[in-house]
Amino acid sequence: xxxxxxxxxxxxxxxxxxxxxxxxxxxxxxxxxxxxxxxxxxxxxxxxxxxxxxxxxxxxxxxxx
Numbered sequence: 875x876x877x878x879x880x881x882x883x884x885x886x887x888x889x890x891x892x893x894x895x896x897x898x899x900x901x902x903x904x905x906x907x908x909x910x911x912x913x914x915x916x917x918x919x920x921x922x923x924x925x926x927x928x929x930x931x932x933x934x935x936x937x938x939x
Contacts, residue, residue: 896904
């Protein structure tokens with residue numbers, strides 16, 4: 875149990891004193907960029923999926939006739 879407490883204490887000390895954190899304004903800007911690109915990427919994937927779905931549906935209506 876002492877090993878776990880020591881590990882947590884050392885981890886906290888490392889995070890507090892030795893890690894360089896991104897400034898808050900830059901973190902917000904980068905988060906916004908990730909959100910925008912995620913939405914754009916998901917819309918592109920949705921569009922491609924819809925197009926392929928329509929093509930496959932059209933193909934099966936031709937084969938069925």
